[in-house]
Amino acid sequence: MDVTLQQVQRSVWWGWGDPANAAPLPVHARRMLDERLGARSSTTNHPPVQLDSIEVPESRVGDRLRSALIDAVGAEHLLDSAADRILRAGGKSYPDLVRVRTGHLPYVPDAVALPSTHREVADVVAACVAHDAAVVPFGGGTSVVAGLTATGEQRAVVSLDLRRLAGLIRLDEHDHTATFHAGTMAIDAETALRARGFTLGHFPQSYQQASLGGFVATRSAGQSSSGYGRIDDMVDGVRGVTPTGEFEFGSRSPASAAGPRLLDVMVGSEGALGVLTEVTLRVVEAPQVTRHTAVAFPDFDSAATALRELVQQLGHDQQPDVTRVSDAVETEVSLGLAGRSGKALQRYLAVRGLEAPCLTILLWHDATDERAKHRQRRAQQILKRNGAVTLPAKIARGWEHGRFSAPYLRDELITRGVFVETLETATHWSNIAAVHRRVGGAIADALDAGGTPGVVQCHISHVYPSGASLYFTYLAAEADDALDQWQTVKTAASEAIVAAGATITHHHAVGRDHRRYLADEIGEIGVRMLRALKNELDPGDTMNPCVLIPDTTSQKVPTSTGATTEAPS
């Protein structure tokens, strides 16, 4: 059971961080939240409850399935204690966290299987097919789109936890590729690569807890995507298991014209077509230096124009590796949380005519400082031209230092009764301002309408020649029914995204929360294509039922909040 204990240590079941390490919110930050969100934010609405106080339903794993699973992974790697099952009962979305803190879980897997080889994964899947159970692949457990909950599933559900299927299989220093077992934690992969002088360059906010297989299955994008690309760009090959056979795509060449790129069907398939067991990723030589720039723009439009010019004029390799522009609200909140130094900065910028500045962080990684400096200098010309005011580089260093801290802060905020969530999208440059306005407005309106006016902030953190992502964070006082509050805002934001012509998700994936919007994006024909693939590879709907593929029937089942929307696929 040490695997379970390790996980408890790594990812505390009631949130993201270890409560022992939680730093209480500074007084000035609490005061700001009180002012902005109303008095309720200072109360303690959701203290963590004890793990053993949560009731879980009896396991539906019958004797024959249990026996087949034991044959597959060994009795010691088939877990079914309440704690083991609760730990795989969801991801890390706000509803997931609230639900586990209230102790009411609409979904808990019936057992947890921990295979350690590709073969054992195939055997677990085969056992579930043979005994009519569902399989939910579980990597780092960091889904924020209900990608790990089979709520409403009538069959036994086996959580296929990949953490034992971990480690570097081979690093090819000549080809610049690395093959990993899919359950390898991102942080372990990076450690293994750095020891040999390489990096993956993939650092999403979930980096400290996510797995490589999870990145690939959800089309993840990291904070350095401007320089290193999305995970889609890094995947050279995948291997895995479906209920009707095993697959291996991409292993023969870096590029091909041999028909549609089936590798790209498995990337982003979210466990609904099969489960990844190995991923081959392109790696690059680890940079030796990082240069930091912080600037403020007079408004979001100028900042977006500067980012657009950086990527269009400098190109993929020469633009900054990290580009991040906060809108005026996010800047104001960030500076507010920073206390005295933030206030000083605000005054400095106000003197220079920036009343509603947009803080911008840029990082360059390179082999030599000379090269990084050369790139930085080229970028600075573009920044200046668009009205950037230079700020101390230590602000960019501060961001870099705290880049993975937001989920820990969220734990603390939820404990304090703050409703806090994020969602993201992407669109073309010509649509960025409209999407920013419409989606931000929809979130704010929904919060207002619910009687909990809040803060809606946004940043751009992934740029492409033709467009960029928009990442919204919103905070408000928690309503009486937190899950209902969440669903109302989520629905308003999602509908605004669809109406504005943007994608329903840039890097969080579809899961259960976005699937009813997927049809707007890929059309009726796209849904039929996904369904045809699902029916071919997984005719029994064994794999991660309820995620990804929109259902076109009218049957309603509970969603992640318990509200009804659509049937499982």
Next chain:
Amino acid sequence: MDVTLQQVQRSVWWGWGDPANAAPLPVHARRMLDERLGARSSTTNHPPVQLDSIEVPESRVGDRLRSALIDAVGAEHLLDSAADRILRAGGKSYPDLVRVRTGHLPYVPDAVALPSTHREVADVVAACVAHDAAVVPFGGGTSVVAGLTATGEQRAVVSLDLRRLAGLIRLDEHDHTATFHAGTMAIDAETALRARGFTLGHFPQSYQQASLGGFVATRSAGQSSSGYGRIDDMVDGVRGVTPTGEFEFGSRSPASAAGPRLLDVMVGSEGALGVLTEVTLRVVEAPQVTRHTAVAFPDFDSAATALRELVQQLGHDQQPDVTRVSDAVETEVSLGLAGRSGKALQRYLAVRGLEAPCLTILLWHDATDERAKHRQRRAQQILKRNGAVTLPAKIARGWEHGRFSAPYLRDELITRGVFVETLETATHWSNIAAVHRRVGGAIADALDAGGTPGVVQCHISHVYPSGASLYFTYLAAEADDALDQWQTVKTAASEAIVAAGATITHHHAVGRDHRRYLADEIGEIGVRMLRALKNELDPGDTMNPCVLIPDTTSQKVPTSTGATTEAPS
């Protein structure tokens, strides 16, 4: 009928070029071919025959289908003369050219429909579905893998010629995207973009005759792919028609995590799932300067190492935009064809110890000469380190000047009784030397075994961080049965590619010629995925039957050479 006449002018039916413009092979080149390939090469085996001397079978288009097609496109855009049908009877592979010159065509479409709008395309497809006819989408007609021949098809076959569905729909200078009708000729697209200061940067050897839709449908890669990427990298969106509905993918954002990237299912679908009507492509600002470098390496391994270091160390945007390394044989032939200047160069290199030099051409395109020079200088360090001997830059300019000339030369060679064909693959760097040796060896052995020992040459022209392409050209005296000779060599080469673990095609696509090897590449499960998509989108097998998808039944039908291999899908 002016469209037909335009095509005759653009692409002469019996080959690639206009015979009026054909420059006869210089004496020294003829002598070299005579020496290398044997006396037969100097005879004239395949003079172009008169178009009206070719017999075509009676059209199988019945009255009801004809009437529906006329309703779709208008009577003046439904063609069924022998000449019109012959012009769409194949692509530009060696068998295609030989067949049309001998006047024996195993496949001729029964009619040619020329729609001018997305709606008309949908109506043509619907008419063919309703009246049980097959549809072969036809862009520039430059397939070299039998992607345009429905040999053995029992139903009426309608060639869906997209040349009237042409033109720039919109260029978004802000987003750096351009949307074109799919039938737009590449050369016209580039002209339209250059007029506004942009370029697509996509220049495959078929550039002068191919269409944008064809590029996308076949996953084309151009000579500047090192700098500008493959067509796959450029596609931001597609729109099109299948027999069961219309599709539009990619229009909402430059990147997304909304499930598997269905755009990448349509890219490379070769008309077998549907037909593209619009493509949105990323464009870049047209470069203002080009810098040229020619060097010679002492051997192919050093040259490959240099290319690998260029792409891995300099990255996508900083490495040369064009990189091309000829192996020792290709270098020898090129210098031989160049006559006296080539001989002088050989002596110069021999003095420097390069007995079997590998000629390498590198081009940099950039906004300013200063930047291009900066990049060139960084690259030269890597070239030197790997033993490169610098040659006059005019050699690189000469290559650039003649970069689209090979197909014209092929016409002339075929006329002179030379068996000449190309094939290509790609693999990881660590496998490049083995694939070069094994595939080149298989081609040479097959030519020897057939009693027509020949010349087998190869170049690398597309590089990636993890690998590169290998492009083979082979020449021999034509055997008595040229098609049998072609099939024998093609089979040997393809089997060697599969056995060596490389991809069956890097940029020529699958068509009919490669489809029996696709199962080795994507596995049984990949074939089932393609078939499931086909059955969903095109249950009546209306769209381009016989290409792409391997058939798993044992039924045999004629291939492009008339030999039997497998059933149409």
